[in-house]
Amino acid sequence: MKAALITLSDEQPSSHCCFCSMQCGLEILPSEKTEGLTIKPSAHFPVATGRLCQKGLNALEHVIHSERILEPQYRVKALEGQWQSVSWTHAYADIAEKIKSLQAEHGRDAIGVYGGGSLTNEVSYLLGKFTRVALRSKYIDYNGRYCMSSAAAASNQAFGIDRGMTMPLSEIPNAKYIILAGTNIAECQPTMMPYLLEAKKQGAVIVTIDPRNTMTSKTADIHVRLQPGFDSVFINGLLHVMIEEQLVDQRFIEARTVGFEKVKEAVKSFTPERVELLTGVLEAVVRTIARGFAKAETGIVLTARGLEQQVNGVENTLNYINLSLLTGKIGRKGCGYGAVTGQANGQGGREHGQKADQLPGYRLIEDPAAREHVAKVWGIDASELPGKGVSAYELLQKIDEGEIKGLIVLGSNPLVSSPNNRMVERALQKLELLVVVDMFETETARYAHYILPASSFAEAEGTMTNLEGRVFHRRKALELPGNCKLDFHILCELAAALGRGAYFQYAGIEDVFHELTAASAGGKADYSGITYERLQAEKGIFWPCPADDHPGTPQLFQDRFHHADGKAKLFGIQPKMPAEPIDAEYPFVLTTGRLANHYLSGAQTRRTEALNKKAPVPVAEIHPSLAKRIGLSVEQKIRITSRRGSLEFQVKVTEGIQPRTVFVPFHWGDEHSINVLTNDALDPTSRMPEFKICAVRVERVE
Numbered sequence: 291m292k293a294a295l296i297t298l299s300d301e302q303p304s305s306h307c308c309f310c311s312m313q314c315g316l317e318i319l320p321s322e323k324t325e326g327l328t329i330k331p332s333a334h335f336p337v338a339t340g341r342l343c344q345k346g347l348n349a350l351e352h353v354i355h356s357e358r359i360l361e362p363q364y365r366v367k368a369l370e371g372q373w374q375s376v377s378w379t380h381a382y383a384d385i386a387e388k389i390k391s392l393q394a395e396h397g398r399d400a401i402g403v404y405g406g407g408s409l410t411n412e413v414s415y416l417l418g419k420f421t422r423v424a425l426r427s428k429y430i431d432y433n434g435r436y437c438m439s440s441a442a443a444a445s446n447q448a449f450g451i452d453r454g455m456t457m458p459l460s461e462i463p464n465a466k467y468i469i470l471a472g473t474n475i476a477e478c479q480p481t482m483m484p485y486l487l488e489a490k491k492q493g494a495v496i497v498t499i500d501p502r503n504t505m506t507s508k509t510a511d512i513h514v515r516l517q518p519g520f521d522s523v524f525i526n527g528l529l530h531v532m533i534e535e536q537l538v539d540q541r542f543i544e545a546r547t548v549g550f551e552k553v554k555e556a557v558k559s560f561t562p563e564r565v566e567l568l569t570g571v572l573e574a575v576v577r578t579i580a581r582g583f584a585k586a587e588t589g590i591v592l593t594a595r596g597l598e599q600q601v602n603g604v605e606n607t608l609n610y611i612n613l614s615l616l617t618g619k620i621g622r623k624g625c626g627y628g629a630v631t632g633q634a635n636g637q638g639g640r641e642h643g644q645k646a647d648q649l650p651g652y653r654l655i656e657d658p659a660a661r662e663h664v665a666k667v668w669g670i671d672a673s674e675l676p677g678k679g680v681s682a683y684e685l686l687q688k689i690d691e692g693e694i695k696g697l698i699v700l701g702s703n704p705l706v707s708s709p710n711n712r713m714v715e716r717a718l719q720k721l722e723l724l725v726v727v728d729m730f731e732t733e734t735a736r737y738a739h740y741i742l743p744a745s746s747f748a749e750a751e752g753t754m755t756n757l758e759g760r761v762f763h764r765r766k767a768l769e770l771p772g773n774c775k776l777d778f779h780i781l782c783e784l785a786a787a788l789g790r791g792a793y794f795q796y797a798g799i800e801d802v803f804h805e806l807t808a809a810s811a812g813g814k815a816d817y818s819g820i821t822y823e824r825l826q827a828e829k830g831i832f833w834p835c836p837a838d839d840h841p842g843t844p845q846l847f848q849d850r851f852h853h854a855d856g857k858a859k860l861f862g863i864q865p866k867m868p869a870e871p872i873d874a875e876y877p878f879v880l881t882t883g884r885l886a887n888h889y890l891s892g893a894q895t896r897r898t899e900a901l902n903k904k905a906p907v908p909v910a911e912i913h914p915s916l917a918k919r920i921g922l923s924v925e926q927k928i929r930i931t932s933r934r935g936s937l938e939f940q941v942k943v944t945e946g947i948q949p950r951t952v953f954v955p956f957h958w959g960d961e962h963s964i965n966v967l968t969n970d971a972l973d974p975t976s977r978m979p980e981f982k983i984c985a986v987r988v989e990r991v992e
Contacts, residue, residue, distance in 0.1 A: 303767035304332055307346040308408065308747035309889045310479050311454075311631035311757035314338040314346055318748065318767045327354070327768075336829055337459065337756060338481035344901065345889060346481075350748070351898040353768070358729050359743040360772025368724060368737045378775070378783070385740060386787035388723045389425070392695045398426045398676070401723075402685050402694045405432035405644040406701025407633030408890075410752030410764070411817075412802040413777045414635065415650055415809070416794075417700060418643020423668055423793050424785035428676035429694060432644040433702040433890075435682035438636050439645075439976035440603030441593065441629030447604070448611045448859050450852030451814045452652065453759040454637050455628030456620060457590070458832070458844040463488040464624030467586035469579075470498045471521065471610055472596020472982075473630050476505035477886035479757070482630075483509070495586070497579055499524070500596060501881060502911065502953055503946030512579060517948050518881045518983045520569045521597040522865040524576070525609040527565030530557040531580035532616060538584065539618030546851070547615050549860035556862030584617050588624030595632065595883070599981040601869045603973045608861040615858050621847035631757040633890070634747075638755030641815040642806060646685075647678035650806060651813020660813075667809045669793060681977030683708060683970060689717040696723035700744070700777065705734040706891035706959040709979040710934050710970035727780055732893045733959035743774040750776055751799050753825065755833070758844075762830035763822055778802060811836070814852065868983040869971030870933070872950070876985035878916065880930060882956045882964050892957035908962050910939040911953040912988065917943045920990045927991040930954070932967040932984050938991050952988060956981075 306313045315335025321328035327350055331342045352358075362381040363373040376384075392400045403421045405414065414432075421430040438454065445452040462468070462485040475482050486509065490496055498510040499521070507513040516524055532538050533554055543550050562573040583589050591614050597606040611627050619625040631637050642650040653660035655678050665672040680688065686704060688694045690713060697718075708714045718724060718737040726735040727742045735741050751766040770776070775783075782794040796802050800822050811818035819835040819842075831842040850856035872879060887905040888895040895901045910928055922928065928941045930952060939954060939962075947953060954964040969984040 304334070304765055305748050305767040306335070306754065306762070306764045307342065307349055308634055308894070309345045309349065311633060311636055312338050312479050312481050313634060313754055313756040313762070314342050314481050316342060316346060316349070318350070334829065335762070337758070337760065338484075341481045341484070343480035344886065345895065348898050348900045351900065352729070352894040353746040353748055355897045357731070357897060358771070359731065359741055360774060361743060362773070363741040365739065368719070368721070368739055373741070378773070381740060381742065382784055382787040385723070385725055385784065389696060389788060392722060396695055399428055399693070400695040401425050401427050402429035402688065402697045403427070404682065404685065404697060404699045404702055404704055405430065405639070407432060407434035407437055407636040407639040409635060409639055409701045409777065410750065410754060411635065411638040411642060411761070411806060412752045412799050413781070414639045414644050415642040415806045416778055416781045416802060418650065419668060420781045420785055422675055423670060424788050424790040426674070426676060428679040429685055429688065430644060430679060431646045431682040431685050432639060433682060433704065433707055434633060434636050434640050434644065435977060436599070436707060436979060436981070437595065437632045438629065438640060439681070440598035440973055440978045441607050442640060443604045443976040444607035444611060445629065447861070448608055448615070449847065451846070453833070453846060454631045455626065455758050456846040457626035457628070458758050458760070459485050461624055461626060461845070462486060462590060463492060465489055465588045465590040466494050466624065467583045467589040468494055468496045469583060469589070469591045469613065470496065470506060470510070471591070471593045472500060472598065473592055473594030474500065474504040474506045474883065475630065476509070478594070478632065478884050479630060480886065495582055501948040501951045505886070512575065514571055514575065514579075515948050516569060516571065517950055518596070518879050519600065519868045521606040522602065522609045522863045523560065523565060523568050524571060525613065526557045526560035526863065526865065527562055527576045528580040528583070529553060529609075529612060529616065530560045531562060531577055532584045533557065535581070537581065538616045542618030543616060547858045547860050548855070549862070552862035553612055553616070553860045554862075556864055583613065589617065589619040590624070590626050590628065592628045592630055594630045596982060598629070599978055600983055601971050601973050601980045602866050603978050604975045605861070605863045605866070609863045612860055615860055621845065626845075628757070635754045637757060637759060638753070638761070641755065642810065646680055649809070651810030651817070652815040653813045663812065664809050667805060681972070683972065683979055684977065686714050686717050689720060692720070695721065697721055698725045698727070699734060700727040703732040703734045703891035703893050705737070706732075706963055706965065707956070709965055709968040709981055711963060711965045712935060713970065727777065728893075730893055730897065732891070742780055743772065744780070745770060745774055745776045749774070753803060759832050760830040761817065761820055761825065761833055763825040869980050870969050870983065870985045872985045876932065876987050877950075878986050878988055879951045880932065880967060880984050880986040881951055881953055881982045882968065883953060885955045885957065888955070888957035890957070891959065895957065908939060908955045908958050908964065910941045911944055911947050912941060913947050913949040913951075914943055914945055915949050916952070916988060920988060922990045929989045929991050930967060930986050931989070932969070932986045934969070935966040937961065937964065937966055952986060
């Protein structure tokens with residue numbers, strides 16, 4: 291069924307791309323193609339103005355796809371029998387009855403909720419409130435735990451606050467030295483590349499640090515092909531040179547940071563000569579980058595999942611932050627640190643209550659003052675709020691262990707996106723109730739008892755927060771097809787079926803945002819000065835924005851950091867081993883990542899013909915030395931085996947990858963799901979799984 295175009299007065303329907311964290315503006319227009327609709331870039335949104343990547347240009351294909359779920363679907367037993375269409379009334383009543391029964395027998399925490407980083411701020415907020423007020427359960431987390439948690443933890447430790455980028459994108463062209471670590475911007479955030487190219491045009495030096503030669507590294511002046519797991523070793527080498535040659539900003543360090551002596555002690559033994567022995571990166575390269583960044587008038591460090599999705603991800607990130615702090619390159623023009631958010635609303639999705647230990651506004655759920663504030667907004671007593679739960683992967687383990695009996699999944703596909711996903715598959719089969727709110731029967735939804743048809747990005751009004759920390763309004767552009775409902779209506783109506791509807795009375799989505807701003811007031815992520823009217827007039831506002839007359843905060847830390855003393859914290863990092871080092875039996879490192887053609891678990895992009903035909907299956911990348919070692923012939927496949935399983939892949943032999951590293955993209959499920967092999971070891975602070983490192987052996991398939 292085709293989604294219907296709505297009529298807007300005086301202008302064409304506008305929206306924002308549903309994919310990466312750039313959230314580029316787009317317009318949806320009548321056309322003879324694509325079921326009568328087409329997309330063009332918007333000239334009005336001040337991020338990536340007038341640009342869309344291939345995913346954005348094809349963002350409607352999955353919205354109108356023939357496999358889209360248009361009615362509530364039910365079956366008695368997961369994986370058995372045909373789906374049956376039922377009414378919303380029947381679905382709500384039956385789901386509520388099962389939830390009440392499970393909670394009566396096993397306690398309120400027998401029901402868990404698993405959210406997503408592409409939901410609007412309003413739905414993210416409501417999902418947290420629904421879990422804690424309607425279900426009264428402590429178990430909620432979301433797939434952003436797999437994306438931004440290490441960077442968030444590091445930013446909170448170093449700065450006292452977590453906003454992915456400490457400066458707006460517009461500052462990138464003002465930087466004279468840019469370090470891009472573990473990030474492939476050209477494929478993951480393509481419309482961000484013009485900012486980097488403009489900086490390069492104005493004389494900036496760009497350094498990329500990645501085990502692969504990528505589309506991003508092609509723009510770099512220096513590419514460091516670093517084996518996964520050696521980031522802190524390498525950065526300690528840079529810091530050693532800066533300190534040894536007195537290239538640090540001593541005045542900034544003394545006035546605005548604490549902990550310098552710890553860094554000095556930690557890096558003392560990491561001479562460039564030793565770093566070369568440990569990493570293979572030439573001593574001269576270590577010195578060149580250290581001197582170049584330290585001496586540059588302005589500079590920016592950007593990190594992403596490559597160094598964060600490790601059991602040492604928080605410490606890796608803290609060390610990259612050290613580069614910005616020791617050189618005083620933060621809080622001023624052309625300077626800053628940024629963790630490049632991956633998901634559409636990866637920033638806003640983690641600010642307002644989807645994380646296990648957080649309430650709206652980045653408040654901690656175990657902080658008595660935070661509980662009092664949010665409980666008052668919600669109209670309940672603070673004692674009614676549950677305590678903190680567990681991280682996303684640990685929540686799935688709780689199912690496997692039998693503690694969680696029912697699960698509601700909204701905006702995520704954890705069976706594909708989780709590490710060691712055979713455990714996840716086993717856990718899902720144990721659930722007595724699995725409700726999936728989605729547009730499609732995803733790999734996760736195959737195990738569901740109910741699929742509730744969700745709204746697409748084009749049908750749901752709300753706000754998003756992009757990678758800069760810019761909050762903006764996304765308009766409704768299309769009418770809902772079939773009998774689909776808006777996500778926020780589903781949560782409110784299910785709350786009513788559970789007898790908690792009095793706490794979910796909203797005339798519309800703007801009312802939800804008003805409540806969100808009240809709940810966030812005074813918190814780290816303070817939205818209280820933001821309104822729909824302001825967002826529409828100003829085309830986005832950077833948080834924190836604590837008052838109606840506050841302009842927002844594009845550049846953080848100009849005067850002080852967010853710790854009580856106003857100073858940033860430096861951390862001396864002693865590099866640690868990965869959870870699963872290579873050995874004689876498993877002598878290679880498997881790392882995973884994205885492709886330009888796909889997004890997350892591929893539930894949308896694998897249903898988009900124009901994108902899927904460019905990458906219909908995952909292809910493993912290996913170095914020629916490995917191909918020679920295993921006697922690989924043309925058109926042969928390889929078998930990759932870890933301690934958790936074995937899979938076969940088509941292969942690309944390329945000199946553009948670190949010789950001991952094997953790369954496989956993660957956008958597929960079933961026999962193509964690389965997360966069958968990945969390690970589920972977690973960072974002790976962020977609880978981020980170690981997607982980027984696991985020990986494997988590689989063989990040719992006869």
